[in-house]
Amino acid sequence: MMGSTNIFDGTFTVDVEDYFQVSAFASVIKPDDWDHYECRVENSTRRILEIAARQSTRGTFFILGWVAERFPHLVQEIRSAGHEIGCHSHWHQLVYDLGPERFRADLIKSRDVLRDITGEPVHLYRAPSFSITRRSLWALDILIEEGFDTDSSIYPTRHDRYGIPGSPQSPHVIKTASGSIREFPGMTAIVTGMTVPVGGGGYLRLFPWWVTARLLKQVRSADRPLNVYLHPWEVDIDQPRIRASLKSRFRHYQNLSTMAPKLTSMLSQFRLTTMSTVLDHTLARKPDAQIPAAAFTS
Numbered sequence: 001m002m003g004s005t006n007i008f009d010g011t012f013t014v015d016v017e018d019y020f021q022v023s024a025f026a027s028v029i030k031p032d033d034w035d036h037y038e039c040r041v042e043n044s045t046r047r048i049l050e051i052a053a054r055q056s057t058r059g060t061f062f063i064l065g066w067v068a069e070r071f072p073h074l075v076q077e078i079r080s081a082g083h084e085i086g087c088h089s090h091w092h093q094l095v096y097d098l099g100p101e102r103f104r105a106d107l108i109k110s111r112d113v114l115r116d117i118t119g120e121p122v123h124l125y126r127a128p129s130f131s132i133t134r135r136s137l138w139a140l141d142i143l144i145e146e147g148f149d150t151d152s153s154i155y156p157t158r159h160d161r162y163g164i165p166g167s168p169q170s171p172h173v174i175k176t177a178s179g180s181i182r183e184f185p186g187m188t189a190i191v192t193g194m195t196v197p198v199g200g201g202g203y204l205r206l207f208p209w210w211v212t213a214r215l216l217k218q219v220r221s222a223d224r225p226l227n228v229y230l231h232p233w234e235v236d237i238d239q240p241r242i243r244a245s246l247k248s249r250f251r252h253y254q255n256l257s258t259m260a261p262k263l264t265s266m267l268s269q270f271r272l273t274t275m276s277t278v279l280d281h282t283l284a285r286k287p288d289a290q291i292p293a294a295a296f297t298s
């Protein structure tokens with residue numbers, strides 16, 4: 001084989017947060033109010049765990065520190081099912097809004113909560129709403145300084161909240177003044193000549209399954225590992241409805257009922273696994289995939 005074939009098509013990831021913590025509702029629900037909402041994340045996460053177990057798929061769960069603090073047994077359940085634990089911040093604030101000092105404090109808080117529950121160091125990170133952009137590349141230095149070796153927070157596309165258009169679409173190593181970090185960028189495909197996000201969150205809900213399946217095959221044919229992501233609230237059809245703008249409600253509620261069947265199809269038709277497994281394999285085949293962080297700013 002000599003590295004010519006991939007054992008896996010890509011990674012299966014879950015950002016573990018509840019329906020009232022998402023960026024789409026951040027303007028109407030503040031973190032101080034979170035305690036007033038009915039938590040549904042345990043049951044919705046278990047639904048994903050059941051589907052993954054039925055398809056014998058392991059993945060990487062980026063867990064919000066706030067959720068881990070309140071539901072430590074959920075973190076243990078995820079871990080004992082064989083999944084990998086990553087960090088999704090503590091308060092789900094956009095990295096570029098926090099600034100370096102508050103970002104570091106939030107990161108340490110969530111990292112330590114997760115570490116104390118699992119008894120293992122946490123070394124993978126995904127920012128809320130992929131909010132490491134040109135404005136917040138300093139976050140990579142802080143991640144390295146705080147013991148993280150893997151990040152999945154950069155989306156090589158244009159979007160109102162996130163994205164570094166033109167940044168690499170395949171996993172690579174970013175070199176900064178503080179050291180190196182492995183980056184598994186958000187997944188994109190080409191649709192009518194445009195680079196668009198695919199296979200995650202709202203895009204997974206919006207596109208019919210056959211469209212997503214075709215785009216995932218396009219990514220695979222380009223020899224790029226898939227980076228699939230979803231959230232527990234996306235399989236929670238009966239979640240309480242939040243009064244927010246039409247755009248936010250569309251982004252959050254559209255096609256919720258399609259998500260569980262799509263997940264089953266995806267995990268049965270594509271070979272997905274933990275992010276570390278995919279990166280170990282992919283980067284070993286491409287030792288030259290190193291990029292200085294300064295390249296992103298130009």
Ligand SMILES: [Zn+2]
Pocket residue numbers: 015017022088092127128129
């Ligand atoms: Zn999130």
